[in-house]
Amino acid sequence: MNNPHRSYDALIxxxxxxxxxxxLGRDLGITQSTxxxxxxxxxxxxxxxxxxxxxxYGVSRHDLRIDIYPIDLDVVAPMDCDSPQSSxxxxxxxxxxxxxx
Numbered sequence: 001m002n003n004p005h006r007s008y009d010a011l012i013x014x015x016x017x018x019x020x021x022x023x024l025g026r027d028l029g030i031t032q033s034t035x036x037x038x039x040x041x042x043x044x045x046x047x048x049x050x051x052x053x054x055x056x057y058g059v060s061r062h063d064l065r066i067d068i069y070p071i072d073l074d075v076v077a078p079m080d081c082d083s084p085q086s087s088x089x090x091x092x093x094x095x096x097x098x099x100x101x
Contacts, residue, residue, distance in 0.1 A: 003066070007044035010063035015039065017057040027056055 015035075025035040028049045034083035038045060045053060045064050054061045061069040 006063055010059050011039060011043070011045050013059050014045070014053050014064070016056045016060070025100055029054060 007080070015021060015024045018027055021035045021039065024030040025032045030049070047065060047068055050061050050064045050069070053059060053064060062071045
């Protein structure tokens with residue numbers, strides 16, 4: 001499931017979108033030498049830069065760091081705030097509305 005090259009490939013897509021290591025560093029607020037180390041030694045973007053890189057370059061956070069942003073999370077549908085729900089037979093929302101005049 002966790003492809004070790006996925007994060008590196010995504011990092012290279014960010015660099016290519018930025019145009020250079022230097023520009024990528026400027027955009028993320030870090031030095032070119034640090035970007036060089038990230039690309040050539042660490043091979044994945046540190047977590048604190050992932051969301052900014054996603055916003056700037058359109059490279060998915062899931063691709064940049066699948067270890068912290070997995071794709072296969074179960075998404076829970078939001079509750080409908082207009083229709084009160086309760087597990088009690090005479091729902092708490094119903095009891096609250098009885099006291100309002």
